[in-house]
Amino acid sequence: MIGSVIAGIASSAVRLATPYLYAAIGETIGQLSGVLNLGVDGIMLMGAYVAFFIVLRTGSLSLGLISAAGIGAVLGLLMAFISVTLKAEQGISGIGLYIFGLGLSTLLFGMTVGHVQTIDGFPDLVIPGLSAIPVIGDIFFHHNILVYVAFALVPIAWFVLNRTPFGLKVRAAGQKPEAADSLGVNVERIRYMTVILGGTLSGVAGASLSIALLNTFQQNLTNGMGFIAVALVYFGGWRTSGVLLGALLFSTVNAIQVWLQVKGVNVPSDFALMMPYVVTILVLTAMAKRRVNTPAALNKPFERGES
Amino acid sequence: MKVRKLAIGLLLIGIIGSSFGILAAAAPFRVAFVMPSTINDSAWSQSMYEALMAIQKEMGKDNFQIDYSENMFVISDAAAAIRDYASQGYNLIIAHGSQYGSSLVDIAPDFPNVSFAWGSTANTFSDMGITNVFSYQPYSEQGGYVQGVLAAKLSQSGIIGVIGPIETGDAKRYTEGFKAGVLATNPNATVSVTWTGSYSDVSLAAETARTMINAGADVLTGTSQMVIGAIGVAKKHGVLWFGYDVDQSPLAPKIVVSSVIVDWTVALKPMIESIQNGVLGGKVFPLTLANGGLKIAVNPEGLVGQTIDDIISGKIQINLGD
Numbered sequence: 001m002i003g004s005v006i007a008g009i010a011s012s013a014v015r016l017a018t019p020y021l022y023a024a025i026g027e028t029i030g031q032l033s034g035v036l037n038l039g040v041d042g043i044m045l046m047g048a049y050v051a052f053f054i055v056l057r058t059g060s061l062s063l064g065l066i067s068a069a070g071i072g073a074v075l076g077l078l079m080a081f082i083s084v085t086l087k088a089e090q091g092i093s094g095i096g097l098y099i100f101g102l103g104l105s106t107l108l109f110g111m112t113v114g115h116v117q118t119i120d121g122f123p124d125l126v127i128p129g130l131s132a133i134p135v136i137g138d139i140f141f142h143h144n145i146l147v148y149v150a151f152a153l154v155p156i157a158w159f160v161l162n163r164t165p166f167g168l169k170v171r172a173a174g175q176k177p178e179a180a181d182s183l184g185v186n187v188e189r190i191r192y193m194t195v196i197l198g199g200t201l202s203g204v205a206g207a208s209l210s211i212a213l214l215n216t217f218q219q220n221l222t223n224g225m226g227f228i229a230v231a232l233v234y235f236g237g238w239r240t241s242g243v244l245l246g247a248l249l250f251s252t253v254n255a256i257q258v259w260l261q262v263k264g265v266n267v268p269s270d271f272a273l274m275m276p277y278v279v280t281i282l283v284l285t286a287m288a289k290r291r292v293n294t295p296a297a298l299n300k301p302f303e304r305g306e307s
Numbered sequence: 308m309k310v311r312k313l314a315i316g317l318l319l320i321g322i323i324g325s326s327f328g329i330l331a332a333a334a335p336f337r338v339a340f341v342m343p344s345t346i347n348d349s350a351w352s353q354s355m356y357e358a359l360m361a362i363q364k365e366m367g368k369d370n371f372q373i374d375y376s377e378n379m380f381v382i383s384d385a386a387a388a389i390r391d392y393a394s395q396g397y398n399l400i401i402a403h404g405s406q407y408g409s410s411l412v413d414i415a416p417d418f419p420n421v422s423f424a425w426g427s428t429a430n431t432f433s434d435m436g437i438t439n440v441f442s443y444q445p446y447s448e449q450g451g452y453v454q455g456v457l458a459a460k461l462s463q464s465g466i467i468g469v470i471g472p473i474e475t476g477d478a479k480r481y482t483e484g485f486k487a488g489v490l491a492t493n494p495n496a497t498v499s500v501t502w503t504g505s506y507s508d509v510s511l512a513a514e515t516a517r518t519m520i521n522a523g524a525d526v527l528t529g530t531s532q533m534v535i536g537a538i539g540v541a542k543k544h545g546v547l548w549f550g551y552d553v554d555q556s557p558l559a560p561k562i563v564v565s566s567v568i569v570d571w572t573v574a575l576k577p578m579i580e581s582i583q584n585g586v587l588g589g590k591v592f593p594l595t596l597a598n599g600g601l602k603i604a605v606n607p608e609g610l611v612g613q614t615i616d617d618i619i620s621g622k623i624q625i626n627l628g629d
Contacts (some may be wrong), residue, residue: 008521019510106345116349116532118539147610214559215539218532219345219378223508240325255514261501262468262518269474272339273504 007138014139015145015213016251017221019044019205021150023229024236024243025157026201031233032161033194034174034187034297035083038094040202041226042101043075047206049105052217053112055119064206064211065146066117072203073196075101080195084188106219113217121215122146146204146212151244153201158240170194174295177302187302202226210255235284238293244282253279278303315413336366336579338390340375341385342403343506348532349479350552352377355403357553358571362579379404380507386410393418398582401425405476408432415440415588422587424578427477429591439588441581443574446595447477447510447551448484450567453603454528454549455488461547462526465496468519470529470537474507478530481551481567485528499524509536516540520555538563556606561613565605573600 023040030037051068055061075097082093122144131141161167172180173190181187205225210217228250236242257272329454340359342352348615356375363371374392379385385407392400393414402411402425415423415437426443458467467489471478486498499519503511513536516527520540527541527597528549535558543546550556550566574592581590605611616625 008518015517016510016514022609038461065373110345110347115347115353116535116558118535118542159592191456214509214536215543216346216509216511216535219508220507223505223510254511255518258501258515258518262515262522264497264499269502269504273502288607289393 003135004138007135009252009259010139011142012258013248013252014151014253015143016206016254017247018147018150018213019225020229020232020247020251021153021244022201022208023226024232024247025153025240026198026205027230027233028236028238028240028243029161029170030191030194030198031155031199031298032193032238033170033191033303034175034177034295035080035191035195036094036230036299037076037079037083037097037195037198038088038091038227038230039075039101040094040198040205040229042098042102042105043072043199043202044206044209044226045105045220046058046075046101047072047203048204048210049109049217050203051186051207052119052210053108055121055211056113056117061122061211068203068207068211070198070203072199072200072201075203076196076199077192077197079199080192083301084191084195085113087303090299090301101226102220107217109217117215118216119211121210122212129261129295144212146208146236150161150208150232154240154244161240171295173302176299177297177300181302181304187304191302202229205229215241220251235280235287237287238295249283250276252279309348321495332557335370335372336583337372337374337397338397339389339397339400340373340403341379341386341388341392341401341407342375342377343380343406344532346375347560348533349535349555350530352532354552354569355401355571357517358575361572362575370511379472382410386414389423390414393421393423394436394480397421399424399579399617407552411438411440420587422578422582424574426481426574431591433589437588440590441578441588441590443567443571443578443592443594445477445480445601446593446603447481447567447569448487449596450551450601450603451486452491454565454567455485455490457488458485458490458526458528458547458549459489459492459496460511461564462493462496464523464525465493466519466523467496467498468516468522468524468527469498470512470515470519470527471500471502472531472533473504474502478578481530485549503532503533506531509533512536513540516546520544520546550604554604554606556608558605560606560608562609563606564609565603565626568602570596570600570602573598 027040047068050071051064054067055064079097082088083090125145127141131137169185169190173187177187232243232246235246253276257275260267260272333528344352346356359373366428376388390508399422405424405428411423422439424441428442429444431440431442470483471482489496501515512533517540525572529537538548538558541562547564548562550563554566555561573594
């Protein structure tokens with residue numbers, strides 16, 4: 001009994017965490033290089049819309065996924081151009097990008113699809129062998145492919161950021177861009193790459209909703225998830241493991257509150273709904289002192305030759 | 308001479324005045340519609356939009372004009388839009404949401420010649436001396452009850468899930484009615500009700516549906532535009548769904564049994580008539596099964612259609628017993 005309860009809640013949490021992982025890992029890479037992109041939610045919406053539209057019209061899930069990644073990369077490029085080349089204030093241009101993505105996805109949805117529809121998205125891919133392990137199998141190995149990829153992304157991103165020359169350059173661009181520049185690192189190019197990569201992952205985050213987890217599209221489908229993803233980057237202290245922990249904590253508490261209500265446990269629904277946010281704030285407060293590795297050049301455009 | 312000038316003047320005034328009268332008679336009825344979501348939300352706002360379009364089709368585009376503002380989730384934005392429409396001389400402004408009531412108390416007295424309507428509620432603020440506000444109230448519990456009876460009959464596990472947005476208004480009435488219908492039919496059934504705290508959190512609605520299915524639910528229902536997430540999950544797991552607001556069977560023809568639909572024309576038509584007769588508010592328009600404001604739309608492609616198809620294709624062979 002207790003095993004199935006834990007399995008049910010944890011398996012919900014794993015699914016709920018998926019879009020946050022893509023978006024927050026992408027945002028972590030961008031922020032480590034010194035660019036704050038608040039447009040994540042807008043990029044997610046465009047990714048979600050494009051993936052949904054392509055699957056609706058062609059039936060090809062992989063084409064939908066690639067298109068979502070593509071539109072994410074294009075919007076990342078736009079953000080990079082605005083914040084790196086034009087050196088516009090990052091916070092404001094990010095909010096602009098969000099509103100642009102929200103508006104454009106709504107407009108295109110209205111013009112091309114018109115009304116809410118459902119599609120057949122990525123099916124669950126039960127991993128042979130592993131899925132038979134009691135509890136663990138139910139929690140981790142009964143999901144669609146985009147869930148697995150999201151979790152695989154965490155160690156991959158950690159490795160790239162901490163064990164490769166590229167990762168070193170990314171962190172240098174975000175901590176001491178002048179020093180990095182003097183050592184021959186092309187700071188602007190690095191930032192372009194990270195923001196485009198972040199955009200790509202945000203696009204995939206949107207696709208994970210529209211063609212894998214929810215299999216539908218609606219105006220403002222993400223409901224502000226992109227902003228929670230940005231918050232998770234701070235929560236996780238710009239570490240991929242911290243982001244994973246934050247995403248899992250937030251979605252576990254969310255899964256618990258859903259489960260409590262479904263099971264008819266007598267808690268007021270308003271209280272249950274507050275829980276994810278209250279717990280997140282409590283943990284954030286408890287960890288406040290330990291959070292020291294804010295990228296020094298975050299939110300600061302790099303001017304070559306200045307110092 | 309003076310008398311003549313006066314006569315000509317009077318005549319001119321008369322001509323201008325009467326031509327104004329003619330113009331006024333030919334002026335179209337103008338409706339402004341302020342909604343929290345969009346006209347294609349497959350739920351609350353779409354049902355009202357479709358009713359307005361139906362009336363426009365009847366009266367003609369020249370006689371009945373519709374303007375609307377979507378995505379007015381923020382009440383202060385909605386209030387600004389309502390005031391704007393009122394100052395532009397619309398005949399009727401529909402503030403489609405119970406969250407807009409306090410704004411109407413503020414705005415309606417400033418525009419005594421404009422009529423306002425809002426819902427779901429039975430409050431027209433007449434006790435506050437306001438005379439130009441109508442209200443409409445679907446008796447959603449009636450439709451909920453009917454679907455609850457059907458759900459109880461169709462459920463094999465006896466576990467039935469309801470996914471609601473916020474425990475208030477229309478959603479609460481529907482849920483209470485649905486629960487009563489289930490329990491009247493099968494007192495041993497479990498109705499598990501979950502509120503997501505949002506009208507638009509599609510992701511949480513989907514996860515709630517999954518959790519309910521894991522807990523053994525084989526029939527689900529729910530209200531507000533977020534339920535498309537739950538319908539997607541129900542479709543994937545082949546779990547039956549009962550819809551609300553609009554006919555939701557096109558979203559998942561195989562699993563939607565029926566939908567409670569609200570036909571707002573039942574409230575709108577007498578409302579418009581009342582405005583044309585000079586009474587600008589003070590009435591509550593109920594929408595019930597009795598007056599046709601609530602209807603149960605049975606999905607022709609669902610269980611019924613499937614069985615017909617299976618008989619035609621020969622998949623079902625009927626044994627006559629001899």
